[in-house]
Amino acid sequence: MNKYIALTKILLKNSSNSLNGDKRKRTKTIALWVVLAAAFAPTIVLLFKFISKAYDVLFQVSQQGLILALGISFVCIFVFFFGIFYSQNVLYFANDIESLLPLPFKQSHILGAKFTVALFYEYFTEAILLLPLFIVYGAKSNGTFLYYFYGLILFLILPIIPLSIASFIIMIIMSFTNVGKHKDKLKILGGIAAMLLAVSINIWMQKIGMSTSNPEEMLRMLRSGNNSLILVSNKIFPGSSIAAKALVLSSSFQGFINMLLFLGITVAIILIFLAFGEKLYFKGVVGISEISSKRKELTVKELKKSVSQNSSIKALTIKELKILFRTPIYFMNCILMNFLWPVFILIPIFTQPEMMNNIEEVSILARDPKFIGLIIGISLAASLFLSSSNGITSTAISREGKNLFIIKYIPVSYTIQLTAKLLSGIIMSTISIVMMLLVAVILIKPPVYLPIIILFLSLPAIVFISIVGILIDLNFPKLNWDNEVKAVKQNFNVVITLLIGVIIAAVIGFLVVKFEDYSFIISIALSLTLLIIDFVLYKFTMIKSVDIINEIEI
């Protein structure tokens, strides 16, 4: 136990991105957060208002507990889903594992400590998704001390079950992929398999939820009042109704029993997880960083074939993409997502054949000239959002880490080097959007010109969010890391860029829907405006970058 605590402390310290450092940087960081908070304040106020309104409505049929039940089950499924991503990053791909293996730790010590670090990050998720619900419900229902006490405990232990299950799945997959010669490639395949599995489990669970919830029974439950709808949450994530009941009934003995039950289940799952880990974890971890090598002679013929002269910008862009594709953590976080969006869309269609009918309706709409403007506008917003989500440019500087010095001694101007980084992001985002358009073409069969127009009008949006990403990362690079997870996953620049992407996409979407009649013209105008902004922003970033990079001394 002592060893577990010591290791957890070290890992947490190592991963904390503290605010110390020089003063200017600190003020810059704080300023950024203030701006972001101000930008989100209206949304947060709106959110609180919405929750309390929902409470009032549900209170009339005495089903207000549904708020907590849905919140809790949603957090669980969210943590489970992203836990699949996250736990393979932290448990397996993070290369600090190499320095931990020679130390006299039990498998469960390392697993437990790393799991705890992952757990801490889930508290951020909870703070956004669950905290507002807890607070509003507590205030509205005049929550007692016990309510808040149970709430605190639940907040702390809620992610454990979904994260354990996610980690368990990963552990099993990784113990199979860590064999043979081509471990590095197998690992990536294993990662993809795990993600697909997560998507399927998710859909499967929802399907079960749907099939058992026939309207009549739902209505009966609704009418019976007494927070009976809490049970519905079990269909989203099994067991979450126990946690919800503990809170809703916190003032009665029943609440206590439910709390105890939930605690018991959590402890049992931790113990099972660690027991399996003690047997499985090292199987997947030992030798994880081995790379296949052939040590075969490079013949003169091969040499001549593999050597070709490129401009420095092309060479840099290719290098950037090769590193993104070949480093498992970068591949999982920055590249795979670009190809996965279409899969997310396709899976529910294949599993639920009745959706085909809906698609046919959409297909008819897509051919109706009346809606073309709307479709283009929404696609523009979607492209901007998609490009903001891959995190390639928003970690472009951070990914260099301690090797940032290389940028400074090679005889290529910072402008060209940054442009190459930008290009790598723009290329991947464009591929992502082309993939989506291809799926759309196959499913919806729109007129030929439509996807082409969408692609052209989307390009300025892709470029725009890519520059925004690199501008943020230039100003707040996270360079002091010892494993790649910290550069791309535990990097707030990705979140900030994503938020900016969401906000601007929302604004575009709003404008197009609000002024539907002029949506075609608005879409073109927005795209042109973005083009002009791109130009100015690019110039600005390049001028700024010289001083910024000069000042980074690592």
Next chain:
Amino acid sequence: MIELINVTKSYNGKTKAVDNLNLIIPDGEIFGFLGPNGAGKTTTIKMITGIINPVSGSISINGIDIRKDSIKAKKQFGFVPDNPDMFLRLKGIEYLNFMADIYDVGSTERIDVIKKLSERFEMINALKDQIQSYSHGMRQKIVIMGALMHNPSIWILDEPMTGLDPKSSYILKEMMREHADKGNTVFFSTHILEVAEKICDRFAIINKGNILFCGTFEELKEQFKEDKSLENIFLEMTGDE
């Protein structure tokens, strides 16, 4: 030729890592840069290569100021950093090709250089594999090869012998000698005194950011007027007393 004139570097405006340093490294010489850990060796090398900027003073490489005309100045030298863990996900051949692109080396020229260097360092069997799979010494060798792709007149090597096996180390020393004898400059840092003693034409000893000595080994012995080994002299000079 590398020229450092009144170069000062401080961190946080207080601790002086390098204090008013003057150093001229002429052509045709192997110049060693000696000093204990944390003496300012790597800081000085980082300033010469443009990785960090001095607070004051000027640095020029073959007469070109590293800050005013940085791209041109950077093309003058080949640099081997103290840690060869870079571009690990690239294959050896891809890395060399990349460096050649960066330094504008023509296609036929680069094939010749790659052939020559990989034979000399016995790396021909490793070039198709990712650098990640290399041992420390092999990584050191591939970085050296990358730095020499454009046949620079000035070599700047930070602890180049670390991790090299005796044979590779011998070959590198031999190459350094050949390069200097052709009238070029080799500037390298080390704390292995025997290496410095054997191959340097001249060397400087730096401690706490100050140059304590700059000259040949004979000059150093003369200055001390005693028949001490370089090790003893070094320990005496850099000691606390």
